[in-house]
Amino acid sequence: MQIGRRQVVLAGVGLGLAAMAGPRLLAARESEPQAFSTYGIVPAGGELDQTATLQVAADAAAQSGTPLFLPAGIYSTNRLDLKSGTHIHGVPGRTILRYRGGGTLLSLKGASNVRLAGLVLEDGGNALDKDGALLAAHDAKQLEIADCRVLGSGENGITLRQVSGRVRDCEFANIRKGALFSEDATGLQIAHNHLHDCGDNGILVWRSDAGEDGTIVTGNRVERIEAKSDGTGQNGNGINVYRAGSVQVSGNRISDCAFTAIRANAASNCQMIGNSCARLGEVALYADFAFQGAVIANNLVDRSAVGISVTNFNEGGRLAVVQGNLIRNIFIRKDVDSRGIGIAVEADSVVSGNVIEAVPTFGILLGWSPYLRDVNVTDNVIRNAHIGIAVSVDPAAGTALITDNLIVGSKDGAIRGLSGPTPVGPDLARESAEAYRNLAVYANVVR
Known part of the structure; x- marks a missing residue:
């Protein structure tokens, strides 16, 4: 290829401009602050108390706007109070802040724009405050916690009150009580975390009074959650939503919980969509007590005492869509009064397009004694249940429409009326x- 005079001239001009700009760019870079600073902090192997130097460095980072970088190692510290604008970064899995005392490890009150990344928050065996946590934030705006590990807390892992921001890509393990607790959130996302081996609960999204919350809980892996503090359902949950409205719980993998995968208690307009749930001790997906509005759709439940329960019409629980779920391998657990049911609903609900297989009592249970109103059950496939669909025929029960369902292999009838617990x-x-004046039953297929 021939190179013309024009290209040569332009190339020369470009080289000249680059030569002139080079020193200026270098000087500009040298005058700019570094991306991170250690502020002179080095790890001391966990033997020395580094609280004072860490607090000074964190305060300097908040004031200067230059993030504090902590090299790999162990930093033993009492409580650190983080101010607005504090950014602390570490080497993921290798920068360890070990708790010595002071009620909590990291504390935020009224702070904004705080970012923590790549840190390990570790309980050093010193007692946290009762119901305390390794990280506690109150009235914090735009808090971001990313790529961190919260390990071995003798109480809770992280406690957030009136907080907006994100907790993402973190690991919570060996937490005595709840791994991640949020109350009265102001715009929070909890995403892509791994929570395992916790004593009471995984993720808790609560409000002090019933109201809209809007927290998004998505893409988390929650497993091996016990109920060490006992109770009848307040503990042993993978994800627990209490009085918090409009919470979205989607795309999570939840397994091996003592009680429930997702429990929405008195939580209106909750959505449980596309979750994979396995090996649950009680109800896998639960909407109960005083709620109005629940969407439970496209979830998979494999092995639980009850697949899905939408209940407590007597307490005001009503209005639900239960659609497109796959539920299988249900068992009876008599010690918690769980009856081996696929799906149970009571009031103002649609149950459609679900597939239910291997259920020891009722594939679908509609109402209980007088607690039934306006339920539509259509286009479901129910295989190998003791009774395919059971519906209350109590004189005070409301209306149920049961149509176009395919029911295969039911041992004691495809569709039966119930008087109390008795077919x-x-x-x-x-x-x-x-x-039965309250029932419309037609066009169902039975084999």
């Missing part, structure tokens, strides 16, 4: 339901 009358999939 009554004929199989309504094969004989008329005209004797």
Whole structure:
């Protein structure tokens, strides 16, 4: 290829401009602050108390705007109070802040724009305050916790009150009580964390009074959650939503919990979508007590005492869509009064497009005694249940529409009425339901 005079001239001009700009760019770079600073901090192997030097460095980072970088190693410290604008970065898995005392390890009150990344927060065996946590934040805006590990807390892992921001890509392990607790959030996302081997709960999203919350809980892996503090359901949950409205819980993998994978208690407009749940001791997906509005869709449940329960109409619990879920391998657990049910609903609900297989009692249970109102059950596949669909025929019970379901292998009838816990009358999939004024049953297929 021939190079013309024009290209040669332009190339020369470009080289000249680059030569002139080079020293200026170098001088500009030298005058700019470094991306990170250690502020003279070096690890001391966990033997020395480094609280004072760490606090000075954190305060300097907040004031200067240059993030504090902590090299790999162990830093033993009492409580550190973080101010607005504090950014602390470490080497993921290798920069360890070890708790010595002071009630909590990291504390934020009224701070904004705080970022913590690549840190290990570790309980050093010194007692936290009762119901305390390794990290406690109150009235914090735009808090970001990323790529951190929270390990071995004798109380809670992280406690957030009135906080906005994100907790993402972190690990929580060997926490005595709850791994991650949020109350009265103001715009929070909890995403892509791994929580395992916790004593009471995984993720808790609560409000002090019932109201809209809007926290997004997505893409987390939660496993091996016990109920060491006992109770009848307040502990032993992978994800627990309490009085917090409009919370979205989606795309999580939850397994091996003593009680529930996702429990929304008195939490209106909660969505549980696309979660994978396995080996749960009680109800896998639970909407209960005084709520209005729940969407439980496209989830997979494999092995639990109850697959899905939408209940407590007597307490105001109503209004739900239960759609497109796959539920299988349900078992009976008598010690917590769980009856081996696939799906149970009570009021103002649609149950459609679900596949339910291997259930020892009822594939779908509609209502309980008088607690039934306006339920539509259509287009479900139920295989190998003791009774395919059971529906309350109590004189005070409301209306149920049961149509276009495929029910295979039911041992004691495809569709049966219930008086309290007792099946009554004929199989309504094969004989008329005209004797029950509250039921419309037609076009179901039974094999």
